[in-house]
Structure formats: C-alpha cells, structure tokens
Amino acid sequence: MKIRIFVTLKNGVLDPQGKAIHHALESLDFKGVNDVRAGKLIELDVDDGTSDSDIEKMCEKLLANTVIENFEIERPTDQAAREA
Amino acid sequence: MKIRIFVTLKNGVLDPQGKAIHHALESLDFKGVNDVRAGKLIELDVDDGTSDSDIEKMCEKLLANTVIENFEIERPTDQAAREA
Known part of the structure; x- marks a missing residue:
C-alpha cells in the first residue's frame, strides 16, 4: 500500500527555500505568483495492515518536526478520489 | 489560488534520502515498511487566472529536474475531491 505524507512548515515559520524559489520564478519572468512554500513529500x-496510528507515530517520531511542521497523511483511497 | 506541486524521483533513480529514512524507521522499530522515497512538495x-500551461512551464524550467524527476500538479478542485 502506497502512502504519501506531506510535511509543510507551519504558518509563521520562515521559509527561506520557498522565498528563494519565489525570487527565481520572478527572475525567470513568471507573473502572478504571490507566495511559495517549500515542503517535503x-x-x-507499507504492508496493507499498517494502521493509521502507526503511520501517525512515524510522522511524529521521525518524518516531521512537529514544533515547526505540520503533516498530512494521504492513503490510496484519497489518491483515487483525487484522480477521479 | 493555492496549487500544490509534487516532485518525485523517477523510478530507477537512486534515492539515498529515502533509504536513510527507511533505515531510521527500522531502527526505531517500525515494522512493515517496504520502501521509502523522498520527494518535494x-x-x-498564484493568481486565479494562471493557466495550467504556465504552471507546467514553471515546473519544467525551475521546480523539477525533468531528467531525473517527475512532477504532478494538484489544483484546488483536486484537493476538494481528496478531502470529500
């Protein structure tokens, strides 16, 4: 079972990587970009039997720094809904 | 309009970051993880009028290295479908 985890910086946390991307887009002459935030995917x-709570624990212990980052878990059913 | 871009390594491209995460999960005693791939989010x-082709150009020119990476664009309608 393929699971996607989105790790994003919390609001208010400075994002120099996002700022750099924003500047680069502007210098490449792309218009209409108001803000850029960079995160991790x-x-x-995982095995099919893996529970939501196991995956949440992985995020809290290793994948995300919950002091400054939020995480979102996307299961295969969500992916199907997105592609429909 | 908030748009999400997922940048992932193509199949066959080595992913040392993913491997390191995989090892770390195992040493934290999480079972049932078969593979980990790390990507960018x-x-x-962007302004509401921004077209798909503009966003694709941003990905091709700056956000993704299309030699080794794939990108996926998620628009707000897709996000709504995912959350429904």
Missing part, C-alpha cells in the same frame, strides 16, 4: 510503501 | 499561491 515522503512516499511510503 | 511546493505550494504556490
């Missing part, structure tokens, strides 16, 4: 291939 | 806040 982690794709896990 | 870029959130753009």
